[in-house]
Amino acid sequence: MDLVPLLPLLEPFVVLVVLAMARAGGLLMALPHTSNKAVPRTVKVVTVVGLSIALAGISGPPALARLDVWTLAFAIVGELVVGLALGFVVQISLSAVRIAGEVIGVEIGLSFSAVADPMNPGASTSTASLLGHLGVQLVFALGLDRMLLRGLGYSVRAVPLGHGQLHGGSVELMSTQFGTALQVAIHLAMPVMAAVLAVKLALAVLARFVPKLQVFALAFGVALIVGLQALRAAMPSLAQAIAAHLGQVLELFDAMIMSLRI
Numbered sequence: 001m002d003l004v005p006l007l008p009l010l011e012p013f014v015v016l017v018v019l020a021m022a023r024a025g026g027l028l029m030a031l032p033h034t035s036n037k038a039v040p041r042t043v044k045v046v047t048v049v050g051l052s053i054a055l056a057g058i059s060g061p062p063a064l065a066r067l068d069v070w071t072l073a074f075a076i077v078g079e080l081v082v083g084l085a086l087g088f089v090v091q092i093s094l095s096a097v098r099i100a101g102e103v104i105g106v107e108i109g110l111s112f113s114a115v116a117d118p119m120n121p122g123a124s125t126s127t128a129s130l131l132g133h134l135g136v137q138l139v140f141a142l143g144l145d146r147m148l149l150r151g152l153g154y155s156v157r158a159v160p161l162g163h164g165q166l167h168g169g170s171v172e173l174m175s176t177q178f179g180t181a182l183q184v185a186i187h188l189a190m191p192v193m194a195a196v197l198a199v200k201l202a203l204a205v206l207a208r209f210v211p212k213l214q215v216f217a218l219a220f221g222v223a224l225i226v227g228l229q230a231l232r233a234a235m236p237s238l239a240q241a242i243a244a245h246l247g248q249v250l251e252l253f254d255a256m257i258m259s260l261r262i
Contacts, residue, residue, distance in 0.1 A: 013056060015072065019161040020055035022076045024048050026083020027152060030091050032136065051152070059156040075162045082260060085170055086155065089252045090139075090148065092177050097135035097242055099185035101128030104192045108227025109220050127231065131188075131242070138243050144250065151253045159260045169259035177252060184245055188238060195230035196223050 025048045105125025139145055203219050231238075 016056035016059055016161055017052050018072070019075060019079050020059065020156065021048055021052035022079035023083040023086075023156070023161065024051040024055060024152065026080040026085075027087040027148075028083075030084045030087020032091060032094055032132075051149075055153060055156050055161075058153055059161050078163075078165045079161065081166055082155075082159065085166060085174070085260075086152070086253065086256055088174060089177065089256050090144075090249055092174070092181050093246060093249050093252070094132070094135045094139070096181035096184040096245065097188065098128050098132040099182065100188035101125065101131035103185060103189040104128075104131075104227070104231060107189070107193050107196045107223075108231075109224050131238075134239065135242055135246065138239070138246055142243060142246060144246060147250050148253065151250065151257065155257045155260075158257050165260070167259060170256060173252070173255055173259055188241055188245075191234040191238075192227055192230045196227045199223055199226045 028044065028048060102125055105127040108127075110125045110127060199222055200219060203222065
């Protein structure tokens, strides 16, 4: 069978698949639960290829002036940046939860026992790992993973493949979200921070009246016990607060797509 007559028909589809692969690959690279080394490479490749073919099936013709090597290369880079930007919207929101865990761990004295974290490079406290895994589990429990895939499909219609590029509004949105993530992290860690601060103030007053008391040796153990008990008591409301925070990811995801259309 001669396939030469089919090449003019196959070429646009192949270009669409390559561009869709760049956007979907950028999104998966930025997500914390798919970019870590624990996920097999075969699973990543199959996922990206499957998403790319699906996106190419619902996308229109590639928004390219001409089909040459340089134009296609620049378009691939642009789509990769767009995918990374969409993934960072989710990454920043989940980072707020991990930052809260790091703050709690430092306050109660767990920074001395930092361990290797398979989800993120380097070491982190046990509370950061705990809240980080809780955030990822809530993403799946709330169905946000399916909503994000649906949003990715919507993005190829709102921003045609080959036309993806960052604008000033996109950068401003990410910068604003960084500041919001820090505020959310402090808000989540505030109950445990307040409990530990009260204990440290009480020990400081006690050391004032009993100078011979080994307050530094005593403060570590007391702060650890009180901090863990405060974290245990605050965990149900903390999980609700994290779920409410993650519920805003879809709005930010849509806002990022809208900013790419400008």
